Amino acid sequence: MRRFGSVQQKIPCVFLTEVKEEQSRKRECQQFQVVATENVNPIALESNIDCALATEKLDGTCCYVSIYKGQSYLWARLDRKPTKQADKRFKKHQYSHKSCKDFTWNVKEDFKTVPEFWVPAHRVQHHNGQPVPDDHGHIPGWVPVEKDNKQYCWHSSVVDYDAGIALVLRPSAENEDLLEITMVPLADLLEQTLELIGTNVNGNPYGLGSKKQPVHVLVAHGSVHIRNPPPVDYQQLCSWFQDSQEGRVEGIVWHCNDGTLVKLHRHHLGLRWPDGDTILNARPVVVHVDGTIREYDITSKDLFTSLSQLNGHRFSRLQDIQFDP
Structure with a gap:
């Protein structure tokens, strides 16, 4: 079995994204929507996205x-997620600065406890021996x-x-x-x-x-391939998700030759999920x-x-x- 990129961190979108102040289609309690722009993410371009293997993004855990x-x-x-108080401070900072940069965490006090044998995911950054939260305020583990x-x-x-x-x-x-x-x-x-x-x-x-x-x-991850995937073009991908039999998936994860992973979720395009039968359950x-x-x-x-x-x-x-x- 060929080994593909291990999913240890949040995977970036294949397009640059922007935040719209509207009800999220993905999370009921979220009052903003992260949507894709038509600009391809430089990370994808640097990793030669056109030669990457397109695989089905599966909806599970x-x-x-x-x-x-x-x-x-x-x-x-x-x-590992922040306490309610720390999360409030983090979201207030995000809203006022339109960014999560320059926010200072106290990992020992700001985060909920985790089970004894919990370990942080690979490539989580550390500072002074403590794991550093990601841009979402979480420590993957x-x-x-x-x-x-x-x-x-x-x-x-x-x-x-x-x-x-x-x-x-x-x-x-x-x-x-x-x-x-x-x-x-x-x-x-x-x-x-x-x-x-x-x-x-x-x-x-x-x-x-x-x-x-x-x-x-x-x-x-990476084992269910998408055959004849569309090129990484905003309009062509929108059409593929809506009109193609193969497009009845939650999203695409591209596995680049250098190990980089990038994804596109239907919600990035303002499309519903799930939306009727899927290509997987019909196989x-x-x-x-x-x-x-x-x-x-x-x-x-x-x-x-x-x-x-x-x-x-x-x-x-x-x-x-x-x-x-």
Whole structure:
């Protein structure tokens, strides 16, 4: 599996952006909208965006696989956020200066506490031994997913630490049009970031599973390619998102050859998401959770067991996956 850029920080927009004072389409409580201009971001130009690989931006929650307790573990994204008082000061500064620059944080006092084993994300800057918040006033980071932590029960459903495996959705090696759900050793995913998608994540835009039988899977970032993507041109991208079958995605993430990542979200263009069916949930999928389930001695993982009963079964659409009563 080719390794793509690891998502450890907020990814910049492929276009320069501006702030409009109108209700956000993405966050109900946000009274401003970040929109794309027609000017390509210099970061994208410097990284030769025209030669980058365009991949589907998936709507879930970001995860990371790294070592914990001496073995490969799934980590959940947990940004360290400011307290209410500190956030008020930060937003007041932003509003009066139209910028977050020159704002002084006291990391020890201004930020909420995080779990004991929380770690800042890669490339978070440090000053005097303390992590420096980003332009949004957050400190991106990770927390290990313990199997008995109810807060991360849906993360836990896709991993089995005793067996050292994870449930992954990916394009089939034999046929890129076909998706497959399969078991992958966690060790093979080390230092990669992935998106957890499914029934109980972000309103389930892909229509996976049901309340009675939830379905969640991990998707490696960069693994779902966009074929024949439009050039990085504002008008052509707007048309592609609205008129193309392939454009029924939350956004695009471009993986540049130098490792730089840039993205474009539908909300940057003033377009709704979700907006009807998606290209992902309409793709055919085959389940490859085979007889090795016994070898792994999985008894307590309902999702692994349920999927093993569908081994070899092909569904015409991802959202059609269902289990026998």
